[in-house]
Amino acid sequence: MDKTILCIGAGYVGAPTMAVLADNCPEYRVIVVDINEQRIAAWNSDKLPIYEPGLDEVVKRNRNKNLFFSTDVQGGIKKAGIIFVSVNTPTKTSGRGAGKAANLQYWEQTARDIIEHSENDKIVIEKSTLPVRTAEAMHRILSANDKGLNFDIISNPEFMAEGTAVDDLQSPDRVLIGAMEDESGQRALRRIVAIYQHWIADNKIKTTNVWSSELSKLVANAMLAQRVSSINSISALCEKTDANILDVSDAIGMDSRIGAKFIKAGIGFGGSCFKKDILNLVYLCEYYGLPEVAAYWEQVVKINDYQGRRFVDNIVNRMFNNIAGKKIAVFGFAFKADTGDTRESPAITICKLLLEENAQLAIHDPQALHNAKLDLADSSGEISYCENPAEAATDAHAIVILTEWQQFKDYDYRQFYRAMKKPAFIFDGRNILDHQALYELGYNVFPLGQKARNHLDCHSY
Numbered sequence: 070m071d072k073t074i075l076c077i078g079a080g081y082v083g084a085p086t087m088a089v090l091a092d093n094c095p096e097y098r099v100i101v102v103d104i105n106e107q108r109i110a111a112w113n114s115d116k117l118p119i120y121e122p123g124l125d126e127v128v129k130r131n132r133n134k135n136l137f138f139s140t141d142v143q144g145g146i147k148k149a150g151i152i153f154v155s156v157n158t159p160t161k162t163s164g165r166g167a168g169k170a171a172n173l174q175y176w177e178q179t180a181r182d183i184i185e186h187s188e189n190d191k192i193v194i195e196k197s198t199l200p201v202r203t204a205e206a207m208h209r210i211l212s213a214n215d216k217g218l219n220f221d222i223i224s225n226p227e228f229m230a231e232g233t234a235v236d237d238l239q240s241p242d243r244v245l246i247g248a249m250e251d252e253s254g255q256r257a258l259r260r261i262v263a264i265y266q267h268w269i270a271d272n273k274i275k276t277t278n279v280w281s282s283e284l285s286k287l288v289a290n291a292m293l294a295q296r297v298s299s300i301n302s303i304s305a306l307c308e309k310t311d312a313n314i315l316d317v318s319d320a321i322g323m324d325s326r327i328g329a330k331f332i333k334a335g336i337g338f339g340g341s342c343f344k345k346d347i348l349n350l351v352y353l354c355e356y357y358g359l360p361e362v363a364a365y366w367e368q369v370v371k372i373n374d375y376q377g378r379r380f381v382d383n384i385v386n387r388m389f390n391n392i393a394g395k396k397i398a399v400f401g402f403a404f405k406a407d408t409g410d411t412r413e414s415p416a417i418t419i420c421k422l423l424l425e426e427n428a429q430l431a432i433h434d435p436q437a438l439h440n441a442k443l444d445l446a447d448s449s450g451e452i453s454y455c456e457n458p459a460e461a462a463t464d465a466h467a468i469v470i471l472t473e474w475q476q477f478k479d480y481d482y483r484q485f486y487r488a489m490k491k492p493a494f495i496f497d498g499r500n501i502l503d504h505q506a507l508y509e510l511g512y513n514v515f516p517l518g519q520k521a522r523n524h525l526d527c528h529s530y
Contacts, residue, residue, distance in 0.1 A: 072097050074264075075149035077179055079103035079112055079138060081119055081234075081341065081410060082196060082227050083155030088127045089238040091136035093268040100137045102145045112138040120409040120436045123235035146186040151261070153225075154179050155196040168348065180210045183220070190219040192257045195283070196227060208249070221257035223248050224279045226286035231340060232407030244274045247282025287353075290346040291366055296331040297338045298372035304334035304518030305379060314518025315500065334518045336380050336471060336498040337373040337415040339404025344370055344413050377415045380517070381422040384496050387515055387523075388467060393427035396490070398465040400458065401472025401499075402434040402441040409436035416471040417444050419498075423469075424450035431461035435474055459484060467494035473501050486510050492525060 074090065076083045079101045091099040103109050111118035113132070117125055128136070139145060146152065156175040183193060193211065211220035224247035229237035244265050248258035258276060265274055277285070300318060307314045314334045322329030338344070347370055354363035385392055404414035411417065414437075420430055429451040432441050438454045445452055455461040462468060462485035470477060478501055486493055495507055497516045504514045508522035515521045 071150045073149045074099045074151045074153065075145040076101045076153040076155055076196070077103075077142065077145070077182075078153075078155035078157070078196075079105070079108050079118075080155065080157070081231065082229075083153065084112060084119075084128075084138075085121060085124055085229070085234050086155070086196065086227060086238060087153070088124065088131060088136060089235065090264070091131040091134075092127050093239075094264060095135055097264070098135055098137070099131075100139060100145045100149065102139050102142045104140060104142060106140050109138050109140050120407075121231065121234045122407055127235060142182065143186045146183055147188055149191065150189065151192045151194065151264075152183060153194045153196045176207070177210065180207050184211060184214045184216070184218075187214075187216070187218055187220075190221075192221045192223060192260065194223040194225050194261065196225060219253065221249065221253055222279060223254075223257055223261055224282035225261065226282060228286075228289065231410050232405055239268070241269065241273060244269055245277065245282050245285055246274065247277045247279040250278055287346045287350045290342050291350050291369065293331050294338050294343040294347055294373070295366075295369050297335070297343075298369045298376075300332040300334050301337065301376045302372050304376075307518040308520075311520050312518075313520070317518075334500060335376075335415075335473070336419065336517070337376045339412070339414040339416075340410065341412040344373070373415075374418075377418050378422065380496070380498055381419055381426075383515060384423070384467065384469065384494075385426055387496075387513070387521075388494060392423065392466070394429065395466040396429045396431060396464055397423055398458075398461040398468045398485075399423075399430055399432045400434075400461070400468060400470050400477055401437075401474055402432055402444075403437035403472050403474075406472055406474045409434075409440060411437050411440040411444055414444075414471075416441075419469075419471060420445060420452075421448055424448050424452070429453075431455050431465060433458045433461040434472065435476065437472075459488065463488040464490060465493075466490045467496060470495070470497045470499050470501065473499040477501060478503075482507055482512070483510055486512060 074097055076087045084101050087099050087101050091097065101112070108118050117128060154176065156179050183191070193207065195207070208222045226245055228241060228243070246258060246261055248254040262274055262276065303317060304314045307317065318332045318334065321327050322332055347366055351363045351367045354366065388395065399416070399420060402414060402416045403409055403411055420432070423430060427450065431453045432438065433455045434441060438456070442454060458480055466489065468485065493512050495502065495512045495514050497504065497514065500516050504516055504522055507514045511524070513523045513525055
């Protein structure tokens with residue numbers, strides 16, 4: 070049992086983390102379980118359920134050797150001495166804290182399942198992002214068992230970014246491990262540290278108490294999202310003053326105290342963590358009587374929402390205050406490049422707002438079309454999903470860039486221009502294209518935070 074590790078939850082965090090762990094710890098037997106039979110079948114197939122550069126090779130190198138995917142949750146709990154909990158913790162939609170607090174029902178049910186099916190002492194590791202002091206509640210639930218079993222609680226939050234998850238797991242900035250401060254907790258801490266020492270240098274492994282570990286995860290995401298919202302707010306000012314957001318970003322990024330990461334203007338942040346974790350942080354601040362702190366962090370989310378609405382308003386205004394019946398080619402639906410994940414993608418809101426204006430959408434994305442169909446399934450309006458970008462652009466009035474896929478830079482925009490309705494527009498929500506070259510082809514180009522390159526008389530509308 071000491072050499073058997075179980076992960077409950079086969080999603081974007083649990084499965085890649087366990088695949089890399091198995092790759093670096095061949096003497097351990099690593100089991101990933103999930104109640105979703107379709108998801109487990111995909112992990113056992115040639116086409117994995119998520120796209121992540123390098124993940125396919127890592128999984129197939131270890132699968133059915135020391136890495137196993139199963140729906141047998143009960144059996145996995147019985148066999149494992151170490152259990153990672155990586156279940157979904159969405160934002161509550163009803164009840165106290167609705168819209169901000171984390172919904173812990175799946176996490177609590179998992180804790181009760183662990184009690185029911187355990188026959189030996191275990192180390193239980195929080196891998197899901199959880200509110201500070203959740204481990205205390207988990208410890209109380211697990212300690213209430215009538216089997217006389219001991220469960221040590223460890224907080225080990227993930228810090229990987231989608232699109233670079235495998236690299237982040239193989240060579241992380243840090244591994245954070247928080248434990249209870251009693252003798253049993255510190256013994257469990259040493260066991261988990263020893264696992265990571267297989268491939269992580271000691272100076273990259275940070276140990277804390279459980280509460281500091283839990284809060285560090287929320288704050289890390291909040292700080293990164295804050296940088297995104299900060300630079301996006303300045304992009305709006307740049308458009309009013311003819312300043313160039315690229316120059317501003319470069320200038321402030323050269324300051325070693327600030328740095329260049331997460332200060333590129335765009336349509337806003339997405340993904341499963343940023344918004345959820347900030348709102349969770351807001352709720353905690355409100356709960357502990359810190360309304361000014363809560364308001365400060367909530368503004369980060371409000372600016373993010375504003376940026377998407379502002380982008381759509383600009384599309385409508387520039388296209389003569391009318392996009393009804395006009396075909397809009399949407400390039401990109403994933404919340405970032407190199408992933409098929411669309412959770413909280415700003416593209417969802419932007420597409421819905423365009424549909425409310427009765428636009429016709431032709432959506433193209435290298436990896437996210439399936440998820441796009443699911444995300445827009447309840448939306449009314451005319452939507453087509455195009456594997457081929459030329460199909461999306463044909464007869465379109467505008468191309469809208471919503472994801473920073475590298476291949477978007479290399480597309481034949483001359484060909485697209487010939488096939489589009491005129492005047493042809495490009496709205497670059499990620500500032501990844503050569504705007505001057507597009508202008509010279511005949512496009513009316515509208516970047517974020519930069520002066521428009523427009524063949525039309527700006528005062529005519």
